[in-house]
Amino acid sequence: MSEYNFTAIEKKWQKFWLENKTFKTPAKSGKPKFYCLDMFPYPSGAGLHVGHPEGYTATDILCRYKRMKGFNVLHPMGWDAFGLPAEQYAVETGTHPAVTTKKNVDRFREQIRSLGFSYDWDREVNTTDPKYYKWTQWIFEQLYKKGLAYVAEVPVNWCPALGTVLANEEVIDGKSERGNHPVIRKPMRQWMLKITEYAERLLADLDTLDWPEGIKEMQRNWIGKSTGALVDFKTTGTDDTITVYTTRCDTLFGATYMVLSPEHALVAKWLAAGVVKNADAVREYQRKAASKSDLERTELNKEKTGVRLEGVEGLNPVNGGNIPIFISDYVLASYGTGAIMAVPAHDERDFDFAKVFNLPIVQVVAPADSEAAKNASPDPVPYSGECAFTDIASGVMVSSGFLTGLSVDDARKAMIAWLEEKGVGKAKTQYKLRDWLFSRQRYWGEPFPVINWEDGTRSLVEEEDLPLTLPELDDYKPTGTGEPPLAKAESWTNVVRADGVRGVRETNTMPQWAGSCWYYLRYIDPANDKAFADPELLKEWLPVDLYVGGAEHAVLHLLYARFWHKVLFDLGFVPTPEPFQRLVNQGMILGLAYKTKRGVLVPMDQIEWRDGKPYGKEDGGEMELLTEFPAKMSKSLKNVVNPDDVIRDYGADSLRLYEMFMGPLQAVKPWSTKGVEGVHRFLRRANKYVTETPLEDRELTKAEAKRLNAMVKKVGEDLESMNFNTAISAMMVYLNEAGATTTREAAEKFTLCLSPFAPHLGEELWQFLGHADTLAYEPWPAYDPKALVEDEIEIPVQVLGKLRGRVKVAAAATPAEMETAAKANAEVAKFLEGKTIVKVIAVPKRMVNFVVK
RNA sequence: GCCAGAGUGGCGUAAUGGCAGCCGCAGCAGACUCAAAAUCUGCCGCACGCGAGUGCGUGAGGGUUCGAGUCCCUCCUCUGGCACCA
Numbered sequence: 001m002s003e004y005n006f007t008a009i010e011k012k013w014q015k016f017w018l019e020n021k022t023f024k025t026p027a028k029s030g031k032p033k034f035y036c037l038d039m040f041p042y043p044s045g046a047g048l049h050v051g052h053p054e055g056y057t058a059t060d061i062l063c064r065y066k067r068m069k070g071f072n073v074l075h076p077m078g079w080d081a082f083g084l085p086a087e088q089y090a091v092e093t094g095t096h097p098a099v100t101t102k103k104n105v106d107r108f109r110e111q112i113r114s115l116g117f118s119y120d121w122d123r124e125v126n127t128t129d130p131k132y133y134k135w136t137q138w139i140f141e142q143l144y145k146k147g148l149a150y151v152a153e154v155p156v157n158w159c160p161a162l163g164t165v166l167a168n169e170e171v172i173d174g175k176s177e178r179g180n181h182p183v184i185r186k187p188m189r190q191w192m193l194k195i196t197e198y199a200e201r202l203l204a205d206l207d208t209l210d211w212p213e214g215i216k217e218m219q220r221n222w223i224g225k226s227t228g229a230l231v232d233f234k235t236t237g238t239d240d241t242i243t244v245y246t247t248r249c250d251t252l253f254g255a256t257y258m259v260l261s262p263e264h265a266l267v268a269k270w271l272a273a274g275v276v277k278n279a280d281a282v283r284e285y286q287r288k289a290a291s292k293s294d295l296e297r298t299e300l301n302k303e304k305t306g307v308r309l310e311g312v313e314g315l316n317p318v319n320g321g322n323i324p325i326f327i328s329d330y331v332l333a334s335y336g337t338g339a340i341m342a343v344p345a346h347d348e349r350d351f352d353f354a355k356v357f358n359l360p361i362v363q364v365v366a367p368a369d370s371e372a373a374k375n376a377s378p379d380p381v382p383y384s385g386e387c388a389f390t391d392i393a394s395g396v397m398v399s400s401g402f403l404t405g406l407s408v409d410d411a412r413k414a415m416i417a418w419l420e421e422k423g424v425g426k427a428k429t430q431y432k433l434r435d436w437l438f439s440r441q442r443y444w445g446e447p448f449p450v451i452n453w454e455d456g457t458r459s460l461v462e463e464e465d466l467p468l469t470l471p472e473l474d475d476y477k478p479t480g481t482g483e484p485p486l487a488k489a490e491s492w493t494n495v496v497r498a499d500g501v502r503g504v505r506e507t508n509t510m511p512q513w514a515g516s517c518w519y520y521l522r523y524i525d526p527a528n529d530k531a532f533a534d535p536e537l538l539k540e541w542l543p544v545d546l547y548v549g550g551a552e553h554a555v556l557h558l559l560y561a562r563f564w565h566k567v568l569f570d571l572g573f574v575p576t577p578e579p580f581q582r583l584v585n586q587g588m589i590l591g592l593a594y595k596t597k598r599g600v601l602v603p604m605d606q607i608e609w610r611d612g613k614p615y616g617k618e619d620g621g622e623m624e625l626l627t628e629f630p631a632k633m634s635k636s637l638k639n640v641v642n643p644d645d646v647i648r649d650y651g652a653d654s655l656r657l658y659e660m661f662m663g664p665l666q667a668v669k670p671w672s673t674k675g676v677e678g679v680h681r682f683l684r685r686a687n688k689y690v691t692e693t694p695l696e697d698r699e700l701t702k703a704e705a706k707r708l709n710a711m712v713k714k715v716g717e718d719l720e721s722m723n724f725n726t727a728i729s730a731m732m733v734y735l736n737e738a739g740a741t742t743t744r745e746a747a748e749k750f751t752l753c754l755s756p757f758a759p760h761l762g763e764e765l766w767q768f769l770g771h772a773d774t775l776a777y778e779p780w781p782a783y784d785p786k787a788l789v790e791d792e793i794e795i796p797v798q799v800l801g802k803l804r805g806r807v808k809v810a811a812a813a814t815p816a817e818m819e820t821a822a823k824a825n826a827e828v829a830k831f832l833e834g835k836t837i838v839k840v841i842a843v844p845k846r847m848v849n850f851v852v853k
Numbered sequence: 854g855c856c857a858g859a860g861u862g863g864c865g866u867a868a869u870g871g872c873a874g875c876c877g878c879a880g881c882a883g884a885c886u887c888a889a890a891a892u893c894u895g896c897c898g899c900a901c902g903c904g905a906g907u908g909c910g911u912g913a914g915g916g917u918u919c920g921a922g923u924c925c926c927u928c929c930u931c932u933g934g935c936a937c938c939a
């Protein structure tokens with residue numbers, strides 16, 4: 001077997017693993033468990049790209065290693081198969097999304113199998129399978145019964161030209177991604193989930209997770225906890241009270257105006273009651289604000305706009321002063337109370353607004369060592385700074401009545417006490433996190449198991465009647481009114497109760513996140529039709545020990561899944577408060593792109609290669625040498641690398657090895673096909689080393705034993721820490737040095753070390769070495785620490801920190817012995833001559849350094 | 854603007870505070886070959902030097918240390934995320 005016939009070898013072992021169910025995971029065993037989860041893919045029509053196998057290879061290597069270390073490993077794969085592309089394809093061609101989905105899933109499964117991953121295929125799940133989404137609906141019913149699901153009118157992305165509601169990611173710069181039509185925010189009836197009720201726990205429990213610090217920080221920012229106070233402002237001209245939320249209640253003496261969001265309920269009320277004198281201008285401003293997308297409203301460097309409400313004024317509760325009220329879109333309806341007190345001297349946004357409208361700016365906080373702080377007068381001081389003063393740490397209160405002289409921190413506490421005593425405010429914790437908009441006006445998603453009755457009541461579909469399956473439709477086009485496509489299936493939507501009361505089924509469907517919120521639970525007991533999973537098995541396997549996937553899911557998927565898990569935990573259905581104990585994000589794999597001097601990107605198929613150098617046509621028609629740089633793989637640049645091609649040319653083992661050899665798993669790395677050739681050569685040499693070098697049956701020499709044991713040690717340690725690139729490097733170093741002689745022991749240990757990385761070749765070599773069974777459950781080779789001990793070592797000698805020579809000393813040499821040996825070295829002596837030795841640093845087994853004068 | 858991460862040969866990268874550049878790619882030279890491919894061997898940070906060697910060198914500038922790619926401070930650049938959240 002001298003040829004490395006990777007195609008035949010890989011087919012052979014993939015068939016073997018599948019037929020023998022080599023990686024079937026027993027539900028229970030006496031072994032310690034290791035639950036290793038990949039983020040399951042959306043099976044797109046384009047098939048896998050080289051980014052998918054990166055994380056999957058890393059987890060596969062780790063799983064194979066853990067099996068050899070004696071763990072019972074749960075390593076499943078499935079499909080997140082609801083979603084827009086299949087539905088859009090259905091709209092265009094009339095093909096049922098289930099048909100498209102099945103085709104894509106089959107393709108994905110075949111591609112994934114061709115990489116030799118050790119998944120337990122008996123646990124495959126598919127979110128579009130009614131047997132699966134029965135339980136997605138069941139979990140929704142639990143949320144509903146717990147009062148965490150409700151219906152509300154909320155603004156959504158409505159595209160009048162397309163007659164449909166769009167997801168946030170389908171809206172780019174306020175226009176529809178398809179067709180570039182304007183999109184406006186329109187209030188529509190939607191299902192919401194009360195994730196906000198879990199905000200504090202979702203925040204606090206992050207501290208218990210072994211996740212990348214950056215991801216935890218992103219979730220913290222997303223949840224956005226802030227502590228402040230609610231303050232009530234009475235109004236003149238009406239009996240209403242405006243409640244504002246502020247984190248700076250200490251600056252209440254400096255509040256010189258108020259701002260309501262254009263959507264604030266009191267604005268509408270006052271307009272209706274005729275209290276507002278300039279109603280036309282106010283209505284016009286509201287109309288303009290409503291037609292703006294979120295992006296337009298938050299655009300940077302934008303001049304502040306707004307309209308004063310004439311006829312109503314606010315009363316500052318702390319000093320009774322009359323202050324004007326504005327509406328402006330810089331105040332968001334959905335945060336806090338939708339109303340603010342404006343303190344222009346100490347808030348950038350209020351400062352900008354006050355400048356535009358020429359409003360008074362009153363200073364109430366000053367730097368501790370400033371004149372203003374020393375000569376604290378009780379009268380208001382106009383603020384003359386260029387921008388707002390926001391230094392909370394060193395600021396001191398001025399011109400603020402009973403707060404004057406206090407630090408910002410103390411002033412806050414004092415003010416809250418004052419507000420509570422007077423009954424005009426109280427402390428309040430606020431979160432940026434909003435409730436989760438949980439419905440889509442789409443066909444290809446889980447139907448809500450909900451019936452709205454004509455008597456105004458609403459009921460859930462009985463548990464025993466789940467799943468509520470999707471009805472067949474003739475066409476999947478949007479209705480044009482914003483009504484979901486399911487409304488067209490009248491025989492499905494219209495139902496009659498035993499007592500004759502008629503009802504209509506919910507026609508919204510769930511978002512794609514729903515199915516992916518709990519799939520890791522279903523893997524544990526995928527065929528169970530009595531429960532989403534057996535509680536005993538959940539106890540056995542949870543939490544997931546390692547979850548690997550792209551950082552694009554840093555916030556939404558991971559936050560939603562944590563939320564559902566906590567709800568299930570509270571209901572006693574899962575035994576842990578968190579689903580994913582450890583999380584690792586793999587870095588994106590970039591492709592190569594080419595550009596001209598003037599920065600024009602040239603797609604791969606328009607490049608002319610001359611003497612191995614890329615040229616592209618310039619504007620003038622001249623051929624120009626292009627510069628190469630890494631860029632995201634994209635259809636437009638035509639630089640997408642297809643794993644099928646790599647497997648055909650170099651084999652799955654080479655692809656796996658290269659993906660891991662490129663660099664650290666977490667890093668962003670550019671793809672290089674030349675690099676694949678490099679690791680492919682290594683596999684060929686490895687094959688030759690085992691199969692063509694005579695296997696001697698003898699003791700290893702001391703040098704051989706050291707080499708072998710050092711490699712085994714390094715590979716094992718690097719696997720534990722997921723440093724796959726350096727583990728591969730260690731095996732390359734070993735093979736480079738091991739040369740043309742080997743023993744059975746060395747060949748077997750090398751094969752076992754290589755096998756998690758290149759499992760097909762590993763199995764083939766193991767069989768060549770005379771073993772009848774798979775190596776998947778062979779014990780991981782142990783290394784002998786004694787073989788690594790050296791008698792004599794070479795250490796560097798420095799003079800004034802510069803390397804001047806090397807000497808050999810006994811490994812156990814004392815500092816004094818090292819110093820003597822170092823001085824004896826001719827090179828070193830040259831630099832010591834004529835100098836006084838001030839100090840000698842001799843670190844055993846490390847180095848010697850002379851400090852001289 | 855805010856938060857996080859990263860800057861090391863031509864390129865991907867490696868280095869418990871202790872010999873910077875392991876391993877791989879590309880390149881150069883040689884062996885084998887009629888020749889090419891494949892394979893094997895050697896060289897391969899920059900400058901000066903025939904050479905031995907010397908000097909410089911981990912984004913920039915400071916600092917701590919006998920000794921800094923690694924630790925501290927300031928700054929620059931890039932990548933990702935968030936962004937009027939009161």
